[in-house]
Amino acid sequence: MTEKKGYYADCYVLSEKRTSVFIQTFLDKFVPNRHESADEYEIPQYSDEPTVLFRSAVELMDYLSINKNEVHTVYWANNDKGDIKGAMCFFTNDGQVILGLYCDTMYPDTSIEDNVYADLTSFCESSIGYITYEEPTTHNTTEFLERVKSTTA
Template sequence: MEIDLYVLTLERSNEIASEFINTWLANFSELASEYEFPQYSSKPNFIFSSAVELIEQLVANPNEPHAIYWKNPNFWNNPKAEILKTGMLFFTEDGAMIAGLTLVLTETLEIARYLQELGKTIWGNFGYTTFEEPPPITVKEFIRNVNVASSPKLFEGSLIT
């Protein structure tokens, strides 16, 4: 079963984005070959060739929302041996970031462990699990999702199972 984990960090920074990428996505491939800024613009101000370049621009423009996706190439080669399928980084319209992972797991305690570790990686105190649904683009909506989400979830830094 595939499940998405999302954790919110209020700090939009190159350091936290790099920590997420280096910890969770070391051998992953970016899903896009180029990134427009602003996202979905018919006349973008910039077009970047890497996620790192885009992240620098998004840190400098904290109210600009964007989504970046990575895939685990090993997952498609041997899906039974891999747990992590995709990684995601979302930039909210109110200056925060949301790190996400798609896992192939069914054991609730294992899912909770991944959620907790993701929270530690990005210094996040709020997180939840869902199925094939992107996170909201504001902090307020994200915390609302955490409040109504089933367990496991992170609430004010505590893991609820």
């Protein structure tokens, strides 16, 4: 029997649906019992002198839905036991959002991540994505498409 490896697979899918409602629906579907991985969110991200400071991811997502070129990353951990360990949103500098799920893996048996990726692409109604391992994605659609191409080549 193949065992889980102790590291995670990252499943990423590109979406044009950069709205609070869509992202909230994504979170409610895949990690309904979750907690935010940060206590506050600054604009610009990681700034020592932010122009805006949010106390919740919901406030941040509302802002990022309007400010389409603002770059940010948000992580949530899954409080439930299961293969999906958490969710990620990478807000790109060109108005898109990359939705991600990180999950257990039994690599080289990729059945867990393949199933998670299939569910994610179906939910997003997008086949533009890829699976990687313990590697964050980019904040730019062109770079994301290059990564997709390199993983399918």
